[in-house]
Amino acid sequence: MRVLLIGVGTVGEAIARLSAAADWCEAMVLADYDESRARTLAGAIGDPERFPAIKLDARDAANVSEAARAHRVDLVMNAVDPQFVMPIFTGALEAGCHYMDMAMSLSKPHPDRPFELPGLKLGDEQFEMHDAWVGRGKLALVGMGMDPGLTDVFAAHAAKHSVDEVHEVHVRDGGDLEIPGFA
Template sequence: MSDSMRILLVGAGGVGGAFAAIAARRDFFEAMVIGDYTVASAERAAAVDDRFTAAEVDASSASSVEALCREHSITHVMNAVDPRFVMPIFEGAYAAGADYLDMAMSLSRPHPDAPYEQTGVKLGDEQFAVAGEWESAGRLALCGIGVEPGLSDVFARYAADHLFGEIDELGVRDGANLTVEGPDGSTSFAPTFSIWTTIEECLNPPVVWEKDRGWFTTAPFSEPEVFEFPEGIGPVECVNVEHEEVLLMPRWVEAKRATFKYGLGEEFIDVLKTLHKLGLDSTEMVRVGGAEVSPRDVVAACLPNPAELGPRMKGKTCAGLWVTGKDKDGAPRSTYLYHVVDNEWSMAEYGHQCVVWQTAVNPVVALELLARGVWSGAGVLGAEAFDAVPFLDLLTEYGSPWGQQELDPVG
């Protein structure tokens, strides 16, 4: 194992803080610099381990990222901030000679004339456009390596290699039974993940992939279905949402269709539709008094910080992949591969709420596999490009096992 991995973690928010807490228990890296625009946040996250140091970084500036990489001889840049910062961090890592990982890819732009039928600029297009340069340089950009995308893509590789001879659909299904208690004990509206990112992915035209059509779009919240989630979570209505898996999986895994559906719940969908109707989802700057602000940033500032919700949260979150098709012997098969995290467990064990913890654990596992030399590659790659078994084994070793459920193949 290489002990010379030096990581720059950009972003010390909910996921970044959880990433640091998980990595602190592992010995596969030499040092980690935790960079944030707010140094105090970086210092809090860095306090858990002597190998960690805090630094200020401007995630919107490739040169700021490059300079910090060079100052600390960084080998791997881990992006843990909103996807609007993907490109400057991605470019800064490349300029500094470091490898790169993220949990969300470069942003999409809807088709100007037919947004709910045709794709415009797709998620990840800006990164894939320079894949040849990364490959020629022998450098790796491992993209979409959170939980979704990330673990769901590992599941796709596992299903193709070990469970299915022919895949009809790779259907990511995400749901939870989480509640957040308000100060008076009643349930309050408080998103458990970055509201900026949630608005982006839920109000953009969702993407679907079909072998005979390629990528196309539908309307937000389309094709609702009730999916029965395991481990006591139960039935949750899921709808189409724009997500990276649909853009990643077909590049490496043979299938007839790829979808992503998210269990948002009726209240959340109503809130998102209202924000859109009022223009509060916009990222364009508006003048308010003497200041210029983005409406979406205002919404995010008015809601509780997801990283601080843990003590008020109850329940479990589930991320998974529903695969349908035929098994290796040609018989019909329907299998749900999943990962459940109980908030009570993640808070007691790590002090971080389950949604951010579940997102953060996967890039730590991936970095350990890269440090060990178990995973290696060059170019702009998704998790589907690598062997799934070592990843799933190591995730279990981290104390957070995955699950497999056989469903009625007719249903």
């Protein structure tokens, strides 16, 4: 599989380093707005042909689709801030690629009555494009997140490659959102 990994910060770097040892990964284009960050990671992985580095401004869907086509990728993996979800999501669809992200399209208040009516909820913009993805025969996995998603990947990797034995894995999460009236 050929992947366009957009964002090589902490999460993107982990994805790239784990993928470097995977047989399924034919190539992974390391794309970031800060090209030096992508080049540094590519150098650390040490396989520039399989892990090329490019500069990519993910604020524009056309940039995403152009990079995906130019590198003939099968999957666009979004590992950047959620504010960039929609242009990357749309660009992947335009390029005819599968898609995966860590977050989802952001919620937005109702334009006229924000304190009385719900606006767009988390993920609504992506879910509204369901039929377009089905029509293209492409899969979009959204909201794969840090936990449980990536946390499970890290735990499985550690269990397989870093320690002799695992009995339990405990995950601590900083989120403690409570909504009065809901259990």
